[in-house]
Amino acid sequence: MSGPVLFDAVLLDRDGTLVEDVPYNSDPDKVRPVPGARVALDRLRAAGLKLAVVTNQSGLARGLFTERQLHRVHRRIEALLGPFDCWQVCPHDDGDGCACRKPRPGLVHAAARALGTVPTRCALIGDIGRDVTAALAAGATGILVPTPVTRAEEVAAAPWVAADLPSAVAEILRRQASLSPAKPLPGAGSRAVATVCGGRHRGAGRRPHRTGGAVGFGG
Numbered sequence: 001m002s003g004p005v006l007f008d009a010v011l012l013d014r015d016g017t018l019v020e021d022v023p024y025n026s027d028p029d030k031v032r033p034v035p036g037a038r039v040a041l042d043r044l045r046a047a048g049l050k051l052a053v054v055t056n057q058s059g060l061a062r063g064l065f066t067e068r069q070l071h072r073v074h075r076r077i078e079a080l081l082g083p084f085d086c087w088q089v090c091p092h093d094d095g096d097g098c099a100c101r102k103p104r105p106g107l108v109h110a111a112a113r114a115l116g117t118v119p120t121r122c123a124l125i126g127d128i129g130r131d132v133t134a135a136l137a138a139g140a141t142g143i144l145v146p147t148p149v150t151r152a153e154e155v156a157a158a159p160w161v162a163a164d165l166p167s168a169v170a171e172i173l174r175r176q177a178s179l180s181p182a183k184p185l186p187g188a189g190s191r192a193v194a195t196v197c198g199g200r201h202r203g204a205g206r207r208p209h210r211t212g213g214a215v216g217f218g219g
């Protein structure tokens with residue numbers, strides 16, 4: 001992608017964000033994507049954004065499932081939702097004092113590095129305050145998509161809240177597109193050209209604003 005971009009990558013929490021939260025799930029047959037997840041992720045892929053999963057899996061530290069079982073669940077998630085460019089898993093528990101368990105920012109730093117970018121050009125979507133805090137602590141943009149178990153104070157504290165995963169993705173793409181005028185598609189017919197003209201006109205009227213980096217959009 002050429003020209004200014006807000007985001008190179010979107011990082012996604014796993015449980016309660018990409019798939020229904022089945023506590024300590026070790027069974028691939030219990031993987032249930034949230035509504036609209038596949039289409040939303042494919043929109044991000046089509047826009048050239050890299051995708052990573054950033055997930056706390058303390059069930060490993062607690063011996064509730066093995067790494068092999070975890071990988072089987074992740075293979076199932078990719079079978080349903082398409083490939084991710086990177087998986088970042090914290091295998092620790094709260095008492096371990098690691099640098100990767102969210103709300104610490106280690107997974108965000110690791111994902112950005114693995115994807116060849118920096119946290120300030122990453123958006124992280126998650127369902128609880130820990131996800132947003134990890135994003136902000138790394139300098140990334142944090143987007144909260146609450147579920148019925150998300151605490152009200154976490155929703156109130158989040159700088160950016162979306163109703164569901166598809167809406168979060170739509171808003172990421174809208175902000176991303178607002179920085180770059182639409183380019184004509186190769187081989188586009190007359191009908192498509194009219195669409196491109198509309199896009200260019202809209203883009204020209206909207207001044208790119210990059211001050212403060214991605215986090216500046218949190219307010």
Ligand SMILES: [Mg+2]
Nearest residue numbers: 013015016127
């Ligand atoms: Mg979650």
Ligand SMILES: [Zn+2]
Nearest residue numbers: 090098100101
């Ligand atoms: Zn960890």
